[in-house]
Amino acid sequence: MKTSDFDYDLPEELIAQEPAAERDGCRLLVMDRATGALEDRVFRDIAEYLRPGDLLVANETRVMPARLLGAKRGTGGAAEVFLLRQHGTPTENRSALWEVLVRPGKRLKPGTGAVVDFTDAEGNVALSAEIVDWLPDAQKGERLARLTTPLPSLDEALHAVGHTPLPPYIKDYAGDEELYQTVYSRRESSAAAPTAGLHFTPELIEHLREQGVRWETVELEVGLDTFRIVDEDDPEKHVIHTEFYTVPERTVAAISETRERGGRVVAVGTTSVRSLESAWDAEAGAVTPREREATSLYLLPGSEFHVVDALVTNFHVPRSTLMMLVSAFSTREHIMAAYQHAIAERYRMLSFGDAMFIC
Structure with missing residues (x-):
């Protein structure tokens, strides 16, 4: 076979x-x-x-609204964070660790203090992702990110800024x-x-x-x-x-x-x-x-x-x-x-x- x-x-x-x-x-x-x-x-x-x-x-x-499009804090460069799954058990509503994929990978490395901010429809930062570590045995450069929000919950923040991901072979669906x-x-x-x-x-x-x-x-x-x-x-x-x-x-x-x-x-x-x-x-x-x-x-x-x-x-x-x-x-x-x-x-x-x- x-x-x-x-x-x-x-x-x-x-x-x-x-x-x-x-x-x-x-x-x-x-x-x-x-x-x-x-x-x-x-x-x-x-x-x-x-x-x-x-x-x-x-x-x-x-x-999930797993596709997050934002800007790197400090430089304003476009960045994308894709949520894969929550890591561990959350201890509060407004902060949690997530396993993620990121783009551009070279500019969002753990240990560099890289943070990506995501804004809502009014232009306010509703969610931030700090890239904190590599995932062990990562095959695609997966990282660990800490998500935080000023809103009452991460769920509310994700629905304010996130997008439903589509497969890579579906282009420009609106x-x-x-x-x-x-x-x-x-x-x-x-x-x-x-x-x-x-x-x-x-x-x-x-x-x-x-x-x-x-x-x-x-x-x-x-x-x-x-x-x-x-x-x-x-x-x-x-x-x-x-x-x-x-x-x-x-x-x-x-x-x-x-x-x-x-x-x-x-x-x-x-x-x-x-x-x-x-x-x-x-x-x-x-x-x-x-x-x-x-x-x-x-x-x-x-x-x-x-x-x-x-x-x-x-x-x-x-x-x-x-x-x-x-x-x-x-x-x-x-x-x-x-x-x-x-x-x-x-x-x-x-x-x-x-x-x-x-x-």
Whole structure:
């Protein structure tokens, strides 16, 4: 197995630069997991492929206003701080340590007293970030920054100055940032959206419930490495990123009941897959509840899936761990054939693009 086995030619013009006019009006490529047979549909048609007693499990995390654009204190030079995750436990509302990426990296080094200020719509400094240390084993120059604000809370400050980050391949999007959030998102804890869920509307979810399809959630804090391609020739040498996930007791109970009644567990997105499969307890032979535990589960062809029976997903970046995950869920040959079909049929690709249902 080589990383190049999961590569494909992605025409730049097929990378969706904005969401579909209607969330559930995008295209849906349905693929039989076992045979590779394909059908071209519209996303809301997924109701025809779900049966009473099936369980949909979605990642309810919400994208943080993690992109901060400001100026370096003292010089006024433009600077960007990108929030990855909070570091440790905050001791007060107006100050906390965060793991961050910065630009320009050469001018924002720990130990130099570098501080970046961020202003609100009125031009007042609402948030400051002092670069205080390097992160151990940092692969992309990640740093530790102390965020402080004169406002009542950091949460208020972040919403005053922060922007919703978009993937690097989406250029100059000026539309509603809320369209990069799922309609069921809750706690802000991710640096990127669980994009397979973007296609669901409240009306579609309600229609599925009326049809007898259950809906439950997990939470996985999506990091930027979700967009990272694998550089090693041998994918097994790749060190996958660590993310934090939660599988609540109600979801565990719903999975057990679904299994007892002969229904399928349908994951909405690869982050839901990683959460559910990470929560599998081999000794118990079942999924067990988890509360913000770390996972670095890496699913490659040959991996076993103990929980997930079907998958709603988007089209993924070439040579990514997500290409390997969907190939593991079906076969590499089926997935590559499906992608070639999607490209030939001019499907819209990646985060704002169309969807697949692998069942």
